[in-house]
Amino acid sequence: MTETVFAPATAPGRAAVAVVRMSGPATRAALQALGARLPAPRRAALRTLRAADGALIDKGLVLWLPGPTSYTGEDSAELHLHGGTAVVGALTQALLAAGLRLAEPGEFTRRAFENGKLDLDQAEAVADLVDAETEAQARQALGQLGGALGQRYDRWRAQLIEALAQLEAAVDFPDEEVPADVAARARDPLDRLLAELDEALADEARGRRVREGYRIAIIGAPNAGKSSLFNALLGRDAAIVTPIPGATRDVIEAPLVLAGYKVLLADMAGLREAHDPVEAEGVRRARAWAEDADLRLWLVDASAGDGAWRLAADLFRPGDIALLNKADLPAGADAAAVLSRAPEARRISVTADGVADLTAELSTRVVADLSGTDFPAVTRARHRAHLETAREHLLRARANLEEPELAAEDVRLAARALARVAGRIGAEDVLDLVFASFCIGK
Template identity: 50%
Template sequence: METIYALSSAAGRAGVAVIRVSGPASADAVRVLTGEGPGRPREAVLRTLRDPRDASILDRALILWFEGPASFTGEDVAEFHVHGGRAVVDGVLVALGRLPALRIATAGEFTRRAFENGKLDLTEVEGLADLIEAETAAQRVQALRQMEGALGHIYEGWRGRLMRVLAHAEAEIDFPEEEIPGDLTRKLGPEITRLADEIRNHLDDGRRGERLRDGVEVAIIGPPNVGKSSLLNRLARREAAIVSDEAGTTRDVLEVRLDLGGVPVTLADTAGLRDAVNAVEQEGVRRALARAEGADLRIVVAALRPDGGLEGDFSLAREGDLRVLNKADLGPSNLPGAILVSAATGEGLDWLEEALTQLVGEKAGIAETPAITRGRHREGLLACLGGLERALGALREERAIELVAEDLRLAARSLGRITGRVDVEDLLDIVFRDFCIGK
């Protein structure tokens, strides 16, 4: 096993930078740079780092030693906590690079070693990646739960139960002459049914975890000049969109990112929906309609006119959409089911933001039970559910026990691929490709 090293803290100037070394030559790396052994595990020691080429001082640093397997990677690990100036960091990295037993780590290699050494399963690895990328409090909570194994424990629990059922089927196949109760696997049909129902309910919990991880998509739609861009600017608390009295000012979809109640939201301002007068506006309307169709939530906007009439209506609204009547400063209105606001004066904006935050929280809030956070989890669970349903069908039709066992085996393999228990070599590059060097 090669020994790897890399900067594990963020690049750039900082008060402290962390350089990590993992592998069998980690202790030697400490000895070469400090002239002393690494010290006792998990006890920080202050040492002078010297360049092995000419013994020049590189820095005064804290050294932390983690003896495998009680470390992040499961191997011997040394951490150099150095001052975070670029010259210091570069100097230590260059010195480590001169040691023949060391090489620079590839992206995600420390975490990949943790997986390969049984310290993390794939769902925990993904939770760690999500924690590094978390932008909101709710994302942080979800990522921590996943990194601590909440999701993996559910899937491994299902897999364990499934493997017990499969073991009975294999026993009937492999030991037909032994004194095994007849029709044993068929008597386990209720357990297969319970497993299928639990997985189906897990899948039916919307896309809550995926929405929280990736963000909720909210589209603002309506005819021209009802104040869609002004509303976007108000919600974003900055001048993100150009506002004009001229119809058709917004030609393309404009996005801003918000944090509403700890949930990341992508708020999209779309072109005004009308019979377009030219090809550019036609394309803008087409994109607006496509974005509105794919959005998790929509704010449908109409507006009061000075004469008391309405500009636009709510015919495009679907169940769960927010209906907003803008330009409340032009006069009173009691239109039912609509939030009355004025983007010009700010009237009603607090009510709109509160309602939007509530709906977004319902779409992607933290649930009591861990939620699916990635498409590959969903694909694996659907494949598992398909295998269970085929096995139940084979049991009902009294088909050969070998066919039942094969479907159960495929279902168990699909669950195992989620946590990394079986057949994962083709998944590893996908899981680890977005990790940074040093993690």
């Protein structure tokens, strides 16, 4: 028998209103135990709620949401009470006494998933929407919740079934009658699908970066002005600025919103031959972060002439932004050397003129890199893993078209991998992992 669970849906603490939700077969009985006459379905009604001994808990709005048309698919209710801790505490005691239990994190959404109200990718979108801090994150989560991601997978699965039909026809023919080209007819749909999966995988970073943040690394030699640039872009003193080279040792990450997108900006150790083990580890981490970043800002002290710029040059890639800093000082020999390596490098003075132009350029860049025409097929590592599995099976199927039985099996396995994204074939441990990241009451 399914347990009936409850949880505050609003954050704890002092507030005007607290919402407590419950879900499960005993919901109706629990409302009655609180002394609340059952309101008409999906209509708010004012009710007085009492503990079993008759003590007043609060007077508030009650919503009766009978299954299967509720969020979880089960009989559910919402109580809108005054937001004090004491009120929520008293209600909690009364519901525990009535035999209900506190919900686990994500349990309401998990029940919605198990009752077929949501696919797994949509359940993930619920968590993303609750966590969303920027407009772009919210937009992507809403699209995924609306089924935009799932629709791409459904379309792919339909193409797979087309290919599978060809292969099964070839298997079903008795040996001597196999028309030579039946299996070959699966080649086109498989090729089309492989091309689409490759495209989706190449585009993988987009959806994840919207969700997790677009990563921008500030790289350069010690004393180039990296920490100054970091602080200027953030508009606050987040990192220590000093004329002493080698001051920054850890990677310092800070979130930033540009054009509605979440960005993670990182300041890091200056790239040079380290003088001690702590700095050496800092340099190693800096390099790793920078290589994994979506964009690098390569900062050079243009007033210098010691050739230190070379130490970061190997991390600079086409599309990155090279900046000759300290343009307010007389140029040193390094400026010309860097221009021969990166002719597009431009002069900037972080401390004298500020970074307004650079901020605008970065915003344009983030929008260009993250806004695409299609809804992303990958917003989490989990999606990518299934896509890759599907792709491997399809490559094998295409190589085995001469043996339609083998090929058909791989096509079936590819379809299963794609179905896992929606959780239509699910392993319990995956579900635990997905729902554990939720907050309680969702």
